[in-house]
Amino acid sequence: MVVIDGDGLILGRLASLTAKRLLAGEHIHIINAEKVVISGSKRHILEHYLEKRSRGTKEKGPYYPRRPDNIVKRTVRGMLPYKRRRGREALSNLRVYVGVPRELENESAERPEEARMERLSTRKYVRLGEVSTFLGARF
Template sequence: MKVIDANDLIMGRLASTVAKELLNGEQITIVNAENAVISGSKVKTLTDYKEKREIGSIEHGPHYPKRPDRIITRTIRGMLPYKRKSGKMAMSRLKVHVGVPPQFANTECTTVEGAELSRLSRNKFVKLSDVSRRLGAKF
């Protein structure tokens, strides 16, 4: 089992790497999901996520999450063939947590190469916790 610390990692790059590893049979746990970052303008990112939440109806969906752990899970799901058996099996091997649960407190966490925040040339990014709070999440 692989434990990844999402602290200051770019969410899209993290998600694509994790999706590939899940399809290869790895079991992955992501901790500190709220500290992941989304690259791009803060205003544009916040309006995009707010618009995604307002699409559809309460009964019929689509249902877009507010919480940071569920946003990362949904992003990874979008990179998998989640309606097929291989995608469902891959999603069952993924666990995402806000903060660090007690069972992983003493576990050594890895990081994803190429997904570091230092990779960005500008300081245009927003933390996933800020996006979640704007959407109304309480964590």
């Protein structure tokens, strides 16, 4: 079992690295999903996610989640062949949490070098928790 701390990691890069490792058969737990960042201007990102959210409904059409843990899982799902057996099995090996759950407090979490945002220190970015709050999530 691998524990990844999402604090300060870029969403797309984290999702692609996670998807690759899931397809290799690893069991992955991502903690601190609300601290994952999305690069870009705040206004543009919030408009983009609001458009995704209002595109469909839960009953009909594409449903897009509000909570940060579900958004991360949905992003990873988009990088897996989830309509095939291999992708469904890989996605079942993923757990995403807001904060740090009690059972994972003593585990050592890794932070992949490729997904860190040190290069974005002067650029604009938004944390996933802010996006979720904007969409109406309570976590």
